[in-house]
Structures are given as C-alpha cells and as structure tokens.
Amino acid sequence: MTTLPENPQPRRTESATATADAPESRQAESRPNPPRGRAHQRGSASQSRLVWRAFRKHRLAMxxxxxxxxxxxxxxFAEFLAPFSVARFDQAHPYAPPQRLHVVDTSQGGWEFGLYVNGYVAGRDPDTLERVYRVDTSKKVRVRLFDRGEEYRLWGLVPSRIHLVGPVDDREPMYLLGSDRSGRDLLSxxxxxxxxxxxxxxxxxxxxxxxxxxxxxxxxxxxxxxxxxxxxxxxxxxxxxxxxxxxxxxxxxxxxxxxxxxxxxxxxxxxxxxxxxxxxxxxxxxxxxxxxxxxxxxxxxxxxxxxxxxxxxxxxxxxxxxxxxxxxxxxxxxxxxxxxxxxxxxxxxxxxxxxxxxxxxxxxxxxxxxxxxxxxxxxxxxxxxxxxxxxxxxxxxxxxxx
CATH class of the missing domain: 1.10.3720.10 (MetI-like)
Incomplete structure (x- = not known):
C-alpha cells in the first residue's frame, strides 16, 4: 500500500512556469523605455569633451x-592698447625710467581721484656725467582712459584715435615702462x-x-x-x-x-x-x-x-x-x-x-x-x-x- 505525503506539492512544469511568468513579461514589455535625455548623454561623451575635461584638471595648462x-x-589689438606709435620719439627723455601710475592724489591734503604720473627732472651726474632723472612730485601728468591720441587704423581697416590709456597733454612725458635711447615708449x-x-x-x-x-x-x-x-x-x-x-x-x-x-x-x-x-x-x-x-x-x-x-x-x-x-x-x-x-x-x-x-x-x-x-x-x-x-x-x- 502506497502512502502519500501529508502536504503534497504540485510539480511545476515548464508550461506552468511560462504561464506564471507571462504576466510579468507582459508588464515588462508594457513599461515605457527610459528617456534618453541628459542621463544618457552623461554616459557617453565625445573625444573632444573628454580631452577638455582632462585638460581643465591641469592647473598649469589652464x-x-x-x-x-x-x-x-x-x-x-596692439594699436588700441599701445599709448603711442612705434615711430614716436622724444630726444629730451632718453633712457627715462618707468613712471608709477597713481589713482588717488593726496598731496593737497584731501582725496582726489584721477589717473596721473609724476613728471621728471633731468640732470647730469657731476662725477660720471651720466644723465639722471629725479621724480618731480610737484608736477603731475594727467592720464585718462580711452584717450584720443595719435590716429591709426585697427587691423589696417578701421580708422580710430582711441587708445586704452594716454596723457591728456600729448606733449607731456608718459613712460609707464620707461624709454629707450631715442626716447621711444617701451610699452608701446x-x-x-x-x-x-x-x-x-x-x-x-x-x-x-x-x-x-x-x-x-x-x-x-x-x-x-x-x-x-x-x-x-x-x-x-x-x-x-x-x-x-x-x-x-x-x-x-x-x-x-x-x-x-x-x-x-x-x-x-x-x-x-x-x-x-x-x-x-x-x-x-x-x-x-x-x-x-x-x-x-x-x-x-x-x-x-x-x-x-x-x-x-x-x-x-x-x-x-x-x-x-x-x-x-x-x-x-x-x-x-x-x-x-x-x-x-x-x-x-x-x-x-x-x-x-x-x-x-x-x-x-x-x-x-x-x-x-x-x-x-x-x-x-x-x-x-x-x-x-x-x-x-x-x-x-x-x-x-x-
């Protein structure tokens, strides 16, 4: 006489498994595809973008x-940035030292805002006969931004007279980086x-x-x-x-x-x-x-x-x-x-x-x-x-x- 188990478990056949899994597969097929937007773009980048990302991490390179x-x-923009043309010279100021550009004038006891440089007093060393310059704090050469100076053609096409910086009076010396033996502005x-x-x-x-x-x-x-x-x-x-x-x-x-x-x-x-x-x-x-x-x-x-x-x-x-x-x-x-x-x-x-x-x-x-x-x-x-x-x-x- 054959005895049956107390709690018989029904055997799950392949057909039953396929039938049971069918609703899940249908649900998976019915789900909408994920949007291929920014998240997808983050996963793939062009070679140029990858090179740029690596380049930005190089501080000295940046x-x-x-x-x-x-x-x-x-x-x-050399013509606009240079205070003077390369041909301008001043024989009265050869080897003139650089002038310091001031923003605030406190010589009169108050605060006066405005760009200026101090003038020069030229002389000769009695021992070496070398030409020397002394800063004359009593003389101020007024400087302004976007000065109307010498005329030029930007890129050889656009005529203009606007310079980034220049003296109000073009006859006054202004050498922000000094001058050479002919009195030409080294900055220009x-x-x-x-x-x-x-x-x-x-x-x-x-x-x-x-x-x-x-x-x-x-x-x-x-x-x-x-x-x-x-x-x-x-x-x-x-x-x-x-x-x-x-x-x-x-x-x-x-x-x-x-x-x-x-x-x-x-x-x-x-x-x-x-x-x-x-x-x-x-x-x-x-x-x-x-x-x-x-x-x-x-x-x-x-x-x-x-x-x-x-x-x-x-x-x-x-x-x-x-x-x-x-x-x-x-x-x-x-x-x-x-x-x-x-x-x-x-x-x-x-x-x-x-x-x-x-x-x-x-x-x-x-x-x-x-x-x-x-x-x-x-x-x-x-x-x-x-x-x-x-x-x-x-x-x-x-x-x-x-």
Missing amino acids: IGAAVTLLLYLVAA RLVYGTRVSMTIGLIGVTMAFVLGVVLGGISGYFGGRTDTLIQRAVEFFMSVPTLPLWLGLAAAVPSGWGPLRRYFAITVILATFAWTDLARVTRGRFVSLRVEDFISSARLDGNRPARMIFRHMLPLFTSHLIASLTLSIPGMILAETALSFLGLGLQAPVVSWGVLLQAAQDVQVVATAPWLMLPGVAVVLAVLSLNFVGDGLRDAADPYRQ
Whole structure:
C-alpha cells in the first residue's frame, strides 16, 4: 500500500512556469523605455569633451592657456592698447625710467581721484656725467582712459584715435615702462612687438605642420620607394646643424628687402627645418594604422588614398597633432628672437621682441636702464605658457594615462 505525503506539492512544469511568468513579461514589455535625455548623454561623451575635461584638471595648462590668450589679444589689438606709435620719439627723455601710475592724489591734503604720473627732472651726474632723472612730485601728468591720441587704423581697416590709456597733454612725458635711447615708449614698442613675435610662430608652425603631416602621411601610407626617398630627405635635414644654417640663410636675405618680405623670408627659413620631427611621428602612426582591419575594409570599399588619409587615419591622432603643434610654437619664437637679437633676423623699422633685445647687448646700458630687458621677460612668459598648454594637451589626449 502506497502512502502519500501529508502536504503534497504540485510539480511545476515548464508550461506552468511560462504561464506564471507571462504576466510579468507582459508588464515588462508594457513599461515605457527610459528617456534618453541628459542621463544618457552623461554616459557617453565625445573625444573632444573628454580631452577638455582632462585638460581643465591641469592647473598649469589652464594658467598657460589664459596667458597665451591674453598675449594674442594684445597682438590683435596692439594699436588700441599701445599709448603711442612705434615711430614716436622724444630726444629730451632718453633712457627715462618707468613712471608709477597713481589713482588717488593726496598731496593737497584731501582725496582726489584721477589717473596721473609724476613728471621728471633731468640732470647730469657731476662725477660720471651720466644723465639722471629725479621724480618731480610737484608736477603731475594727467592720464585718462580711452584717450584720443595719435590716429591709426585697427587691423589696417578701421580708422580710430582711441587708445586704452594716454596723457591728456600729448606733449607731456608718459613712460609707464620707461624709454629707450631715442626716447621711444617701451610699452608701446613691446605691445607692437608682441604681434610680430607671436604671429611669426603661428605662421612658421603652420607651414611646418602642413609639410610634416603631408610628407609623413605619404611616406607611411604608401611605403616602398616613396617612404625611402622621404625618410632620406628627413634624415638629411635633421643632420644639418640648425643654428649655423639659420644664421647663414638669414644673412643671405638681401638687405634691400622691405620689412614685409623679410618677415616672410624669416618665417620660411624657420619652417624649412621644423617639419622633420612631426613627419617622422606621422609616418610611424601611418605605418601602424595601415595594417588595421578597418583600413583594409575601407580600401576594399573603394576609398581613394586621400580619403583614407584625411578621413580614416588622421582623425585617430588629431589630439597628438594639436599637442605637437602647440609645443612647436615656442621653438619658433625663440628662433626668431635669437636671429633678431644677433642682427640677422628682423630689423628696424620692424618691431619684435628680438629686435627690442638688441638694445640690451651693451652691459653698461643694461646696468643703467634695466627695463630694456623686459622684452626678454615677455619671451620667457610666452614660451612657458605655450609649453604648459602643450603639456596639458599631450597629457589630456594620452589614452593610456590613468
């Protein structure tokens, strides 16, 4: 006789399980999909946004970017920011020391608001016959913002006479950063020099960038004899001593050329030997990418070599190219400054940081007028800022950086 269990449990078959789970599946299907709004956007970000997020965390890079942007704004609005033109001089005030800009006048026992600088009293040292200046607190040269001074054309197009700061009486001396041996305002010349020195780096690097990317891409993509020929040319340019060759080519520029032609000649000379490193890097990247499966698929799909290079291969290391471009600009600025300082680069009447530093070649002049070294401070500031920006971009674009 067979005994049955006291509490029999019914066996759950697969059909019963499917029947029991059916309402839940129907409920799951009937639920609306979650909205693909901001939450979905947070989960995925473009490469440029990821690079920007990493770049913002680099404090020195952010400071360098701010300083670099400020320098290029100064270069863009040089006529407006400079109190005077580069040609204005005053033989009565050679090597005049910098004047302190005052905001509040308390000499009369009260508080009088208004911009002014104190005047000079020039004289001769009885022992050394050196020209010396003494601050005359009784004489005040009134200064105002948005002064109507010398006429100029902003960007060569817009006529204007408004300067950011200037003396109320143009005949009064105002040298916020001192003057040179001809009594020319160093602040105005430094502002105009920023335009030349910062733009010569951009133009030269752009030319070198195009040469390096195009030749390096062709060398790495096609290979064979083309690769061999381009790489031998790269090795030849890299084996030539850069500084002596720069000096020789700059000295070969005809002295009768005008400032504009000489400017572009120096730019071409600097760019001629600045493309080799980028060409080698680009060639190495193309050699490693041309064997990838997606490149083979694109080639079998009928894409032309130009589309393969610029559409499928270059975008993969665009961030690296931008970082290399940023790090190359300081080298161009230093090269132009060195050539102009030695008298083989840009020459007067063109004003650049290197041309301004020619006045600092005499140690005695520097000892009596140390403010003539301020263009060197501008060079150091620009180079450091651009290097910080380049380092930040390189770290932000590195996919293997933790």
